[in-house]
Amino acid sequence: MxxxxxxxxxxxxxxxxxxxxxxxxxxxxxxxxxxxxxxxxxxxxxxxxxxxxxxxxxxxxxxxxxxxxxxxxxxxxxxxxFLAPSGPARIAALEWLFWQVGGLGPMGGQLGHFRNYAQVKLDYAIERYANEYDRLLSVLERRLSTVPFLAGTDYSIADMATWPWLQPHERLGQSLDPYPAVRRWFDTLAARPGVQRxxxxxxxxxxxxxxxxxxxxxxxxxxxxxx
Ligand SMILES: N[C@@H](CCC(=O)N[C@@H](CS)C(=O)NCC(=O)O)C(=O)O
CATH class of the missing domain: 3.40.30.10 (Glutaredoxin)
Structure with a gap:
């Protein structure tokens, strides 16, 4: 069913x-x-x-x-x-999953709100959330410079949770250019037919x-x- x-x-x-x-x-x-x-x-x-x-x-x-x-x-x-049943790969996937849900998602959401929807333009708010979104991109860059996927060697639910919040980076006024490892990972996922569907x-x-x-x-x- x-x-x-x-x-x-x-x-x-x-x-x-x-x-x-x-x-x-x-x-x-x-x-x-x-x-x-x-x-x-x-x-x-x-x-x-x-x-x-x-x-x-x-x-x-x-x-x-x-x-x-x-x-x-x-x-x-x-x-x-897409999630190891136990061991370090499972913990790593959950770490990055919680990182996304507690950090990147809310910060990206607030940035989108203040940049694209708020009826009053508040430069302070836009700058605050843009800086935080950018800081989180640099956190991703450090991780993805050492491993192909967020949980380590295998594609997991942590990648599936994170990619959708990078997908709108241009609409959020942010660039991936300073982050080559993030760009490589972003493009790898974007090319997957399952992600596209x-x-x-x-x-x-x-x-x-x-x-x-x-x-x-x-x-x-x-x-x-x-x-
Ligand atoms: N922490 C929640 C966030 C879900 C969320 O914010 N969903 C948005 C759409 S992306 C929503 O339903 N918004 C309705 C609203 O803001 O009233 C999750 O990860 O599922």
Whole structure:
């Protein structure tokens, strides 16, 4: 039976479509239009107490999992792929997975907000998050100068979690030019058919459901639910 993926095509969503495509799992996208505020609906809150996508529901086990890092671990354990079962490679994958979820994702998200969406341009905020995103790129550079993938020798869920937050680096006003090892790793992943399919998954949803004025108010406005 197909896994259900509650999803909208954004970096946090792509982490999961990339895994599902790489592993060749059968899944069905349930769109959660975050531009229109569907993440705040009561039925969704029962699956995702933090009102955010992605979420998966596995009809085979009845499990419902929110938070992209937890979903990736769940899927890796379900399939026995992209996460070592024990030992140093597993710990390394989890280190970099948590690094992404706790650092690169939120910093990239804030940078995107202040650079591309905020109704008031705040130079201080843009500079703060740009510096932090850049610092995290230099952390990646040190790691990827010594190993081909974040967990070491093998491609893992840590790479799948991190790549989607580098994919929009140009839109975030950042360059990979100072980081040759990051660039090599970025291009290696970008060339993988599974990554390309993950990035494409549900892209038609975005075109069909761009942000209208009300959605912008909810997500980004001063009086919206997130202000
Ligand atoms: N820590 C969460 C973050 C998820 C997240 O921020 N999702 C965004 C889209 S990329 C979302 O649902 N946003 C809706 C909102 O901000 O109200 C995870 O890794 O799953």
């Amino acid at each position: 197909a896994l259900e993926l509650y999803y909208w095509p954004t970096p946090n969503g792509w982490k999961i479509t990339i895994f599902l495509e790489e592993a060749g799992l059968d899944y069905r996208i349930v769109p959660v239009n975050i531009g229109r505020g569907e993440q705040f609906e009561e039925a969704f809150l029962r699956l995702s107490p933090n009102n955010r996508m992605p979420v998966i529901v596995d009809p085979e086990t009845g499990a419902s999992v929110f938070e992209s890092g937890a979903i990736l671990v769940y899927l890796a354990e379900k399939t026995g792929r 993950g990035l494409e998954a549900g892209s038609e949803l975005r075109e069909a459901g761009g942000l209208d004025d009300e959605a912008r108010r909810v997500l980004f406005g001063q009086k919206g639910r997130r202000s």
